[in-house]
Amino acid sequence: MRAVRTSLDSLLMTFEATFGGIPSLVVRAPGRINLIGEHTDYNDGFVLPIAIDRALWLAVRRREDSLVRVHAHDVGETATFALDGLDRGQRGWVAYVQGVLWVLEKAGVPLCGWDGVLMGDVPRGAGLASSAALELAVARAATALVGWSWNPVEMAQLSQRAENEWVDVACGIMDQMTAACAREGHALLLDCRTLAFEHVPLPSDVVVAVLDTGTRRGLVESAYNERRAQCEAAAAFFGAPALRDVTPEQFAACAHLLDETTRRRARHVITENTRTLEAAAALRAGDLTHFGELMQVSHASLRDDFEVSTPALDVMVACALAAPGCYGARLTGAGFGGCAVALVAAEENQPFAEHVLACYRAHMPHAPQVYVCKAAEGAQVVWEESAR
Numbered sequence: 001m002r003a004v005r006t007s008l009d010s011l012l013m014t015f016e017a018t019f020g021g022i023p024s025l026v027v028r029a030p031g032r033i034n035l036i037g038e039h040t041d042y043n044d045g046f047v048l049p050i051a052i053d054r055a056l057w058l059a060v061r062r063r064e065d066s067l068v069r070v071h072a073h074d075v076g077e078t079a080t081f082a083l084d085g086l087d088r089g090q091r092g093w094v095a096y097v098q099g100v101l102w103v104l105e106k107a108g109v110p111l112c113g114w115d116g117v118l119m120g121d122v123p124r125g126a127g128l129a130s131s132a133a134l135e136l137a138v139a140r141a142a143t144a145l146v147g148w149s150w151n152p153v154e155m156a157q158l159s160q161r162a163e164n165e166w167v168d169v170a171c172g173i174m175d176q177m178t179a180a181c182a183r184e185g186h187a188l189l190l191d192c193r194t195l196a197f198e199h200v201p202l203p204s205d206v207v208v209a210v211l212d213t214g215t216r217r218g219l220v221e222s223a224y225n226e227r228r229a230q231c232e233a234a235a236a237f238f239g240a241p242a243l244r245d246v247t248p249e250q251f252a253a254c255a256h257l258l259d260e261t262t263r264r265r266a267r268h269v270i271t272e273n274t275r276t277l278e279a280a281a282a283l284r285a286g287d288l289t290h291f292g293e294l295m296q297v298s299h300a301s302l303r304d305d306f307e308v309s310t311p312a313l314d315v316m317v318a319c320a321l322a323a324p325g326c327y328g329a330r331l332t333g334a335g336f337g338g339c340a341v342a343l344v345a346a347e348e349n350q351p352f353a354e355h356v357l358a359c360y361r362a363h364m365p366h367a368p369q370v371y372v373c374k375a376a377e378g379a380q381v382v383w384e385e386s387a388r
């Protein structure tokens with residue numbers, strides 16, 4: 001991943017160079033990495049992600065008219081549109097900005113026009129939820145500008161709705177909930193049905209390593225939608241609202257009646273839900289060895305039953321497992337490329353990274369990156385002109 005990190009200073013400087021003067025406030029919304037609980041969120045199940053210390057930053061200043069002008073520094077593009085002229089034909093990052101404004105307006109937030117600069121260090125397409133970070137950054141900024149009180153769960157739901165209904169991507173709720181509700185130093189155990197969550201502290205003697213395979217997801221959307229449909233078909237077979245409601249015992253009793261593909265998909269989701277709850281318990285108990293074992297079983301299940309891994313992800317995970325200090329590793333996010341995640345003894349993080357990089361380079365042509373991250377806080381206002 002890029003060595004250059006986003007900083008408040010560079011954001012303020014870019015704002016001045018683009019619009020003149022200073023913004024009224026700056027928000028920061030993080031990317032995420034999921035420790036365990038993959039492809040469970042849209043099955044009403046459990047996930048255990050952390051927000052990472054890679055984020056999207058948005059500096060904004062209110063305008064007196066209803067225009068929105070946003071400069072996306074990383075891609076060197078500026079979009080200008082009126083709040084009453086949102087356009088479903090837009091693609092790329094602008095669609096996410098407009099989708100969130102559309103959904104906020106529908107929810108009754110009295111929006112105002114603004115000038116803004118976007119900057120970030122969450123790599124796109126790597127499975128680190130850069131879209132959710134963008135959505136929550138826009139929601140946080142647009143509400144703060146008009147003094148609308150911040151309700152993180154509601155804002156996560158609205159952001160997901162923007163992505164589902166405006167951008168037309170059928171994602172679950174994990175990414176938005178993490179970007180909105182995560183707590184520094186903690187993992188977020190989330191029940192994706194009730195949206196109840198618990199902040200589970202990460203022990204100080206471990207670090208979370210993001211392992212970027214250097215491959216980017218291809219065809220992820222159609223494969224993702226296909227998996228969702230297969231899960232829904234499996235739930236319908238069991239007469240359950242979602243696979244969350246099917247117990248391992250019910251599954252074992254009737255699995256032979258399912259076709260092979262549906263059986264595997266269901267088996268992944270049902271066992272992954274159990275693993276996620278078990279992993280959260282292991283984390284609470286400080287049993288990192290067991291947590292790591294569960295990550296490995298999760299990877300095998302995603303590879304063999306859910307079939308969302310790739311050779312690059314499998315090699316990355318194998319390299320991580322053979323490296324010093326590694327408790328466990330698995331692919332993270334939707335799959336089909338992007339990143340794996342590993343839990344590593346803090347004192348071994350240097351030799352771990354060196355081993356993984358050398359091992360991966362020896363086996364694959366792509367350029368890998370290893371990044372040790374801290375569990376960060378969900379979307380927040382990090383700077384206000386009035387507080388200077």
Ligand code: GLA
Pocket residue numbers: 037038039040041042129171172173174175333334335
């Ligand atoms: C993507 C989606 C999430 C979740 C994961 C798989 O990141 O955006 O909602 O479904 O895939 O766990």
